[in-house]
Amino acid sequence: MPKGSPGVELDRAVDAMLVALQPEPETNLSPALAQLMPIARALRDLPRPDFKAALKSDLQRRTTMNEGTAPAPESSRTAHFRRPNFPNIAPYFLVKGAPQFVDFLVAAFEGTERIRVPRPDGSIMHAEVAIGNSVIELGDANEQYPSRPMTTHLYVPDADATYARALEVGATPVHAPTDEHPSGDRWGEAKDPFGNTWYIATRKGWVAGPEGVLTVQPYLHLRNAHDMIPFAEAALGAHATGVHKSPDGIVRHATIEIAGATFEIDEAQGKAQPTQSYLHVYVPDTDAVYAQAVSAGATGVNPPQNAPYGDRAAAIQDPFGNTWFLATYLGPSQT
Amino acid sequence: MAVRRPAQEPASRSADERLLVQAAQSDPAKFEALYELHFERVYYFLARRVQDRATAEDLTSEVFHKALANLATYEWRGAPFSAWLFRIAANALADQYKRVSREQLSSDNAQDLDEHPDLSSPDWEVIDYHARLFRLVDHLPAVQRQVIRERFVEQRSIREIADRLKKTEGAIKQLQFRALQTLRAQMEGGHA
Numbered sequence: 001m002p003k004g005s006p007g008v009e010l011d012r013a014v015d016a017m018l019v020a021l022q023p024e025p026e027t028n029l030s031p032a033l034a035q036l037m038p039i040a041r042a043l044r045d046l047p048r049p050d051f052k053a054a055l056k057s058d059l060q061r062r063t064t065m066n067e068g069t070a071p072a073p074e075s076s077r078t079a080h081f082r083r084p085n086f087p088n089i090a091p092y093f094l095v096k097g098a099p100q101f102v103d104f105l106v107a108a109f110e111g112t113e114r115i116r117v118p119r120p121d122g123s124i125m126h127a128e129v130a131i132g133n134s135v136i137e138l139g140d141a142n143e144q145y146p147s148r149p150m151t152t153h154l155y156v157p158d159a160d161a162t163y164a165r166a167l168e169v170g171a172t173p174v175h176a177p178t179d180e181h182p183s184g185d186r187w188g189e190a191k192d193p194f195g196n197t198w199y200i201a202t203r204k205g206w207v208a209g210p211e212g213v214l215t216v217q218p219y220l221h222l223r224n225a226h227d228m229i230p231f232a233e234a235a236l237g238a239h240a241t242g243v244h245k246s247p248d249g250i251v252r253h254a255t256i257e258i259a260g261a262t263f264e265i266d267e268a269q270g271k272a273q274p275t276q277s278y279l280h281v282y283v284p285d286t287d288a289v290y291a292q293a294v295s296a297g298a299t300g301v302n303p304p305q306n307a308p309y310g311d312r313a314a315a316i317q318d319p320f321g322n323t324w325f326l327a328t329y330l331g332p333s334q335t
Numbered sequence: 336m337a338v339r340r341p342a343q344e345p346a347s348r349s350a351d352e353r354l355l356v357q358a359a360q361s362d363p364a365k366f367e368a369l370y371e372l373h374f375e376r377v378y379y380f381l382a383r384r385v386q387d388r389a390t391a392e393d394l395t396s397e398v399f400h401k402a403l404a405n406l407a408t409y410e411w412r413g414a415p416f417s418a419w420l421f422r423i424a425a426n427a428l429a430d431q432y433k434r435v436s437r438e439q440l441s442s443d444n445a446q447d448l449d450e451h452p453d454l455s456s457p458d459w460e461v462i463d464y465h466a467r468l469f470r471l472v473d474h475l476p477a478v479q480r481q482v483i484r485e486r487f488v489e490q491r492s493i494r495e496i497a498d499r500l501k502k503t504e505g506a507i508k509q510l511q512f513r514a515l516q517t518l519r520a521q522m523e524g525g526h527a
Contacts, residue, residue, distance in 0.1 A: 007508035010515065011493060018490055036515040039522065042468050043487040045382040049473075051392050052374055058396075059370060059403055063363040233477040240477075242501045 009033055014040050049237075050259075053284030057081055057328055060287065061312075081259070082282040083311070083329040086135055088214045089261045091152050092278035092325060093138040094145045095194045098124035101138055104192055105129045108166040109154065111136070132156065132215025137280055145323070149195035150277045151219040153264055159202040163188045166198065177202075183253070214262065217255075218279050221268040222320050225251035228265050231319060232256050235296035236281070236289060259283050276321035286328040290314040293324075306330065352416045359406055366403050373417070374399075375466035377424055384428055394431060398424045464522075471521050479514035482507055 010033050017040060029037070095101045099122065105111040111129040119125050123140040130136075131154070141147035156162045159177040167173055170193045177188030177200065186202040203213055222228055226249060232238035236258050243254040250267045258281050268274045283289045287304045293316045294300050301315035301323060311327040318324060355372065358365040377398055382391035401423050409419055472483055478500070485496045493511075497504045 005505075005509070007505070007512035010512050011508045014486070014511065015493075018487075036512075036519055039468065039515050039519050040487075042465050043472070043483060043518075045379050045391075045465060046469055046472060046484070046487050047375065047378045047382070047395075048388070048392070048488050049484065051395075052378075055374075055392075055396050055399060056367065056370055059399055060364070060367060062400070062403060063366055230477070239481050241499060 006030075006033055010036060010040075013037060017041060018044070050284060053288070054081060056288070057285045057312075060285070061330055081284040081328045083327070085130070086282060086329075087261060088134040088216050089218055089258060089263050090135050090137045090280040091150050091216065091218045092280050093136065093150060093194075093196065094141040094147050094278060095138065095196075096141055096147055097194065098127065098138055098140040101192075101194055102127055102129060104169055104171075104194070105131065105136060105138075107169040108171060108192070109156070109162060110165075134214050134216035136216055145278065147194075148276050148278065149197070150275055151197040151199070151221065151272070153199045153201065153217040153219045155201055155203055155213045155215050155217070157202065159186045159188055159200045163190060163200045166190045166192070166200070171198070218263040218277055220263065220265045220277060220320070220322065221272040221274050222251075222265055223268050223274050225254070225265050225267040228318075228320065229254060229256065231296060231298075232258070235293035235298050235316075235318070236324070237283065237292070274320065276323070278323045278325070280325040280327065282327050282329060284328065286312040286314050286326045289326050290316060293318075293326075298324075353411055356406075356409065356411065356416045360409070363403065363406065366406065369402075369416070370399060373420055375469040376417075376462045377420065379465040379469070380421065380424055380462055381428060385431065390431065394424070394427045397427050401427075468518060468522060471518055475514055475517060479510050479517070482510045483514050486511060 009029065013029055013033070014037075017037070093101060102111075102113055102116070102124070106113060106129065109131045111131045113127065113129050114135075115126065115128040116124060117126040119140070124138065126137065126139050128135050128137050136152075139145075154162065163173075163177050167190065171190040172193075174189035174191055174197070175187075177186050179186055181187035181201075183201070184204055186204075188200045190198050190200065192198060199219060220228070226245070229240045229243065229251075233240070238256045238258045240254050240256050241262075244252045246252055251265065253264065253266045255262050255264050261281065263279065266272070290300065290304050297319050298316040301317055302313070304312055304314040304326075307313040307327075310330050312330055314326045316324050316326065352369075352372070355365070355368045359369055374395075378391060378395045381394045381398070382388070385391050385394065398420070402420055405423075409416065472480060475483065481500065482496060485491045485499065486493075491499070493504045493507050497507045500507065502510075
């Protein structure tokens with residue numbers, strides 16, 4: 001008879017099956033566990049959900065663009081849903097004085113302005129600033145989208161140097177970087193002249209470049225943060241990693257991944273009170289995510305439509321009051 | 336898995352399909368419903384018959400793009416849409432076999448790949464079994480779903496998954512066990 005818990009015994013057989021191309025019958029398994037092996041064998045052909053979503057998105061684009069009779073692409077793997085050089089969930093800052101905010105980002109965080117769409121009065125309709133391997137978006141606040149202070153986690157090669165630069169160009173110190181932060185990171189905090197909070201951190205074992213940690217991660221302080229995890233999973237196809245909870249179930253920190261990009265949450269406390277953020281996330285299928293988000297409790301703000309800048313775009317508001325701009329990149333021919 | 340081999344597709348599915356096909360022929364945007372209905376079935380049919388996941392994905396993509404491009408030419412004359420779709424899949428697979436055959440001929444490892452009788456008569460019951468199982472994975476609790484995908488799709492080790500999900504290896508094995516139990520119970524219970 002097999003020894004160990006059913007989970008351990010079962011995994012031994014699963015492991016052998018996954019390694020072997022032609023698995024032998026699992027003669028040592030108990031009958032109850034042996035009954036599960038046909039399921040395990042069948043799951044070897046489980047399709048990748050990302051592939052299903054990307055192909056669906058590609059087909060939808062062809063129907064939307066009336067390209068149904070055009071030649072099929074060589075491979076669905078060419079169906080990219082994410083705009084190039086846009087790897088992260090971008091915080092979308094709406095501020096009063098967007099041109100000055102661009103200057104701040106460039107000077108404080110060594111940002112690179114890469115897009116600016118000005119209005120006739122010199123204010124900014126839309127701008128993008130690359131920081132490290134990530135991007136931040138911004139514009140001047142308006143009636144529909146008023147200014148909201150947000151919190152952002154910046155992972156940089158040298159937290160002390162970045163923190164010092166931020167203070168030099170007008171940020172207010174909150175905590176100078178120390179090694180005492182519970183994450184183990186070198187970690188400091190500053191507030192910019194526009195009211196936004198920046199957590200400036202250097203990870204232990206820092207890896208530079210796009211293969212390392214994303215430089216920019218939105219950070220949401222939430223009331224009942226534990227409710228965000230099932231919501232994000234159901235609404236945005238997210239999954240939570242690294243969920244740290246107190247013994248009484250309070251989320252102390254969690255990282256939530258959506259289509260390969262991440263944001264962070266924790267339970268609001270002390271000075272870190274809830275804010276309502278604007279977030280821009282690329283998903284494989286905007287229409288599907290919009291529909292599932294609304295059915296999971298989000299409020300539809302803008303239904304999906306083809307945006308003139310080449311995205312299939314929509315907006316929702318989550319139950320915590322954050323606005324999510326959903327987007328699927330339609331490809332270079334649409335830009 | 337005890338599987339019988341029926342000769343024909345269920346008639347009820349053909350009737351539903353007919354409505355979906357007519358809708359998609361009038362409005363190509365409604366092709367999505369046919370895609371959702373058949374994605375897992377086509378993917379499994381192809382994945383079982385090729386050597387790797389990337390080829391299965393390329394062929395699946397090719398099949399649906401061809402189906403969309405040629406949907407207007409499909410006529411309902413007794414043969415269900417499924418049969419038409421799987422004919423496209425079988426042709427894509429036959430072309431793939433020919434490509435492989437040519438490569439093997441050039442490397443002195445030639446095999447006769449001309450005869451593939453299973454391509455012309457798909458085993459609908461086996462295909463439906465897998466398609467139903469794959470859809471049930473979507474309805475597992477999130478963490479179980481994640482473990483199943485990491486383990487069987489990404490083929491990660493228990494240790495890797497434990498590291499990624501910040502759990503113990505024992506917890507991952509238990510989640511895998513529970514997920515397989517749930518899937519088996521639902522497959523036995525006949526839930527779609």
